[in-house]
Amino acid sequence: MPTKSEAIAAHQRGDLNEAEQLYRDLLHSAPADAELHYYLGLLCRQTGRAAESAQWLQKSIALAPASLPALQMLARVCDEMGDTAGALHALEQYLTLRPDDAGMLNVKGQLLVRLGRLSDAEQAFRLAAERNGAATMFHDLGFCRQLLGNPSGAAAAYQEALRRGHDHPRTKLWLAQCLRAAGRTKEYYDIATDAARSTPDDIELLIESQSACRYVCDWDGFDRNQQRLLTRLQRIMGSNGGEDVPPGILNYLEVDERTISDMAKRYAGQLSVAGKMLRQNLRAPATPRSGKMIRLGYLSTDFFTHAVGSLVRDLFACHDRARFEVHGYSLRHQPDETQIRIQQGFDVYHILAGKAAHDIAQTILDDQIDILIDLAGYTSAAQPSVLAARPAPVQISWLGYLGTSGGNFIDYIIADNIVLSPEIARNYTERVIRLPCYLVTSPLPSSEHRPSREEAGLGSAGFVFCSFNQPYKLDRQTFTAWMDILRHVPGSRLWMYVPDTAVCGGNLRREAARLGVEADRIVFAGREPMANHVARMSLADLSLDPFHISGGATSVAALAAGVPLLTLRGESYLARMGSSINSSLGMDDLDCTEPDQYVAKAVELATTSGRLDAIRKELAKALQNSRFFDTRSFVSSLEEALQSAWNHHEAGLPAVDISVSASSPRP
Structure with a gap:
């Protein structure tokens, strides 16, 4: 009769066929030997029989529940089979016996991330990092917190990982992104630019460094590396594989529309593959939905006090409940007054912050949404792979991300005749829904207290x-x-928002001095609650729109305060938002087509007696008589377009461009 020692010896010397036969023979006479079951499970794993391996290991654990090797091995085998839940179950049994095993706690965190249980994963990663202190564990903790939408907590973990020696380019990239999201501008700039210098071949670090230069107005640093960025992007476009760069941030880096579109198509191709895999793992709704009402969903990262949140605050409550049932899907949950108002406007509201893409897509699919409007695109905390999984038959992009998705999983983008002319639309893969104006506005609050010019640092006189x-x-x-405008208008000042006066403000004042303008003519302001901001804005005489990236919510706040907006019509959606706003108000005289015209118009308004007063009266009349702050009228036009898109889908027709004229609001 063979002995267990002989069987194990055969196993150890690699004679797996002999070892397996010996294990099986021994089990006939000793069926309750947990160790034999364990070794046979181990051998089956080594010979590529994972399912059989799991069965032997489970029998071993049933006979010896405290067998740590068997529990560890079962967790590993289940993981290799794709049975994440089974792996987690085995690992939790192991950790009841060895609760201080930091390595296994970290593995538990990784499994929980895959299951979408991010809050539980964060706790496991935190315990692992506290008990072991390994740099990689702090890195995993940071990544989990980043997925949870906690950029400050993620940054702290990433910084600790770097301090402990985890000097990896991705860690620096993700740290930079978290610092950006947390509004820690100087730290963001320092980390991003240093990381790009130390890893010059990393395209994503180069992009993040260019972004950081824009955040602090370091245009010298930006100009030094811009040609290198453009060359790298062209090289990527000329290759058949390799890097696929997320296109979102490129919209802010003076990259031409064609290149951004090409990069978006490459990135969307990658997403489409992930989306198809995700879709295969989604279960169909148990029962088909009855009724003719269109079920409309909105997916957003910004249902709180945010530029997008302030614009859409009253939108959802204005939908016609006789025709639409409205669902909200929030990917970042930050409870505040705006968030509460937004949630109240939905029939159904799902808080999906920290959820895995599978769970988000499954929720939308379970709700049997007909039309899904994505307000996030490729922005921070967005989940584009959810859209790539096609949880709704009609999917539309709008507002939060104004570039093309590059993919066939977005059918339409909402725009208007100005922001997305036929020439610009050639770079978009989506069909275009053109409304009277692309922008929805919700009425903005204004504080009764208006600060004095002196309190705002604007002096007692001057434009x-x-x-x-x-x-x-x-x-x-x-x-x-x-x-140039300031030099031609003596005594005038430029009043600007900056996140910090030291770095960003310092760069702006140095640039002003280089251009012959005294530093004290640039006045900086910080962030204020919206009501206070609108009240202080009334101290300004004229709002200046940037050339290449127009203001959106910022311009709306200026107009709400009665301050006219001077715009320059550019060559992209982002560069035409201000032009669309002025056109919708009938203020076309303030929409310029050339930089010199823009400068001349600003100087004229500031120096010609009575000219600005006439413009302000014209604006006040336009705001009173136009649809600009009439959310219900906007929704009527939007619903007309959505009905048309749905009719096309129901008829089995492909998406087509849709144009809607101004609609009268419902009574």
């Missing part, structure tokens, strides 16, 4: 130009034009 746009929307050409 006040303003721009409260994020600094990354600015560029050297725009700022040079603004300084």
Whole structure:
């Protein structure tokens, strides 16, 4: 009769056929020997029989529940088979016996991430990092927190990982992105530019470094590396494989529309593959939905006090409930007054922050949404793979991301005749829904207290130009034009928002001095609640729109305060938003086509007696009589377009361009 020692010896020397036969013979006489079951399970794994391996290991554990090797091996085998839930179950049994095993806690976190249980994963990663202190565990903790939408917490974990020696380019990239999202501008700039210098061949770090330069208005640094960025992008486009760059941030880096479109198509191709795999793992709804009402869903990362959130705040409540049932899907949950108002406007509201793409797509599919409007695109915390899985038959992009998706999983993009002319639309893969104006607005609050000019740092006299746009929307050409305006209007000031006066403000004042403008004529302002912001905006005389990336919500706030908006019509959706706004108000005289015309118009309004007063009266009349802050009228036009898109789908027809004229609001 063979012995167990002989069987194990055969196994160890690699004679697997002999070892297996010996194990099986021994089990006939000793069926309750847990160790024999374990070794046979191990051998089956080594010979590519994962399912059989799991069966032997489960029998071993049934006989010896405290067998740590068997529990570890079962977790590994289940993981290799794609049975993440089974792997987690085995690992949790192991951790009840060895709760301080940091390595296995970290593995548990990884399994929980795959299951979409991010809050539980964060706890496992945190315990692992605390008990072991390994740099990689802090890295995993940071990644999990980033997925949870906690950029400050993620940044702290990434910084600890770097401090402990995890000097990896991806860690630096993700740290930079978290610092950007957390509004820690100087740290963002320092990390991003240093990482790009130390890893010059990493295209994503180069892109992040260029973005960081824009965030602090370091245009010298931006110009030094821009040609290198453009060359790298062209090289990628000329290759058949390799890097696929997320296109979202390229829209802000002075990259031409054709290149952005080509990069988006490459990236969307990658997403489509992931989306098809995701779709295969989704279960169909148990029962088909009855009724003729269109079920409309909105997917967003910004259902709170945010540029997008302030614009759409009243939109959802205005939908016609006789025709539409409206569902909201929130990918970032930040409870505040705006978030509560938005949630109240939906019939059904799902908080999906921290959920895996599979769970988000399954929720939408279970709700049997007919038309899904994506308000996030390729922006931070978005989930484009959900759209690639096609959880709704008609999918539309709007507002939060204004570039093309590049993919066949988005049918339409909402625009108007100005922001997306036929020439510009050639670079978009989507069909275009053209409304009277692409922009929805919700009425903005205004504080009863208006600060004095002195309180705002504007002095007692002098014309006040303003721009409260994020600094990354600015560029050297725009700022040079603004300084030209100041030189031609004695005593005038430029009132600007900056996230920090030291770095960004310092760069702007140095650039102003280089262009011959005194530093004290540039006045900086910080962030304020919307009601206070609208109240202080009324101190300005004229709002200046950036050239290449127009203001959206920022321009709406200026107009709500009665401040006219001077715009330059550019060559992209992003560069035409201000032009669309002025056109919708009938303020076409303030929409310029050339930079020199823009400068001359600003100087004329500031120096010609009575000219600005006439423009402000014209604006006040337009705001009173137009649809600009009439959310219900906007929704009527939107619903007409959505009905048309749905009719095309129901008839089995492909998506086509849809144009809607101004609609009268429902009573």
